[in-house]
Amino acid sequence: MAETSNEKRVVILSDPAALAEAVASRFLSRIAKRSDHKRLVHVSLTGGTMGSAVLKAVAADPRAASLDWSKVHFWWSDERWVPRGDADRNEKQAREALLDHLDIPAENIHSVAASDEGLDLDAAARLYERELARFSSDHGTWPSFDVCFLGVGPDGHIASLFPDRPEIHVTDRAVLPVRESPKPPPERVSMTRPVINASRRLWMVLAGADKASALGLALAGASYGSVPAAGAKGRKRTVFFVDEAAAANVPPELIDREY
Structure with missing residues (x-):
């Protein structure tokens, strides 16, 4: 499949462990390719179970220690408004899973x-x-x-952009405060949809039968106001990496067996 295709595609792995390892391997290959050109590489991270699992799989891969991370900058699409050391912080989870294990300049990690x-x-x-x-x-x-x-929630939310809330429709800001989130903690900071969709490659990683409905709706072209994941689209690639349990409602023609 052409690298420039930005049609939404689905890559299916057997279970969450295989899913994390497959995404981690593709990520390291991407970083290696980009760092060979000595260009800045910007990566936006997410939280949640699969977000952490992918980062742990990256850290466990021997290639991680051999890569030049000096040109790689890490960001977060959203963050929970809690104290710095709180276990709910996406940053804390990412540092424990990967970032604290990398030889990377402190100024390359851009936390909220x-x-x-x-x-x-x-x-x-x-x-x-x-x-x-x-x-x-x-x-x-x-x-x-x-x-x-x-990540994609069972309700179809991405970052801290939740269904049927005004934040998903904001286009004149890069980052928003989020209050009264339907998912705890109630206060958060989130990038907006234009920032997310300016990404070259948008990789959504989700596992479990409870995600099948949201994935099916996102692929079927649901309104992004009601299913925010439906409105997420990278400029070059948009890929849903899923396990078999989450893939119950995926049309066969959207399954990518080559990526």
Whole structure:
């Protein structure tokens, strides 16, 4: 399949462990390819069970230690508004799973401010927006992520953009404060849909039978206002990496057996 195709495709692995390893392997191959050209590489991470599983699989792969991470910058599509050391923070999970094990400059890790650092939620969103703008690209006042990882909730949410809420429709901001989230914790910071969709490659990783309905709706072209995952699309590639349990409603013609 052509590298420039941005049609939504589905890659199916047998179970969550195989899924994490397959995504990790593809990610390391992508980083190796990009770093050979000595270009900056921007990666947006996500939280959740599969997000952490992928990062742990990256750390366990021998190739990770041999790569040059000095040109790789890590970001988060969303963050929970909790103290810096709270186990709910996506940053904490990512550091424990991978980032603290890499030889990477501290300034390459771009985390959202925490609730115990003297800022309010709105100020934290504005600060992250300004940080993104330091690496603006041709596609907006934000970097174009070479890979943007996203989880997908059973309700179809991505990042902290939840169904039938105003945040999913915002196009004039890069980062938003989110209050009264339907999923705890109630306060969060989230990138907006234009930032996510400026990514070159958008990889959504999801496992479990409880994700099958959301995946089916996203692939069927549901309204992104009701199913935010349906509105996520990378500029070059949009791939749903799923296990067999989540793939129950995937049309055969959308299964990619080559990627």
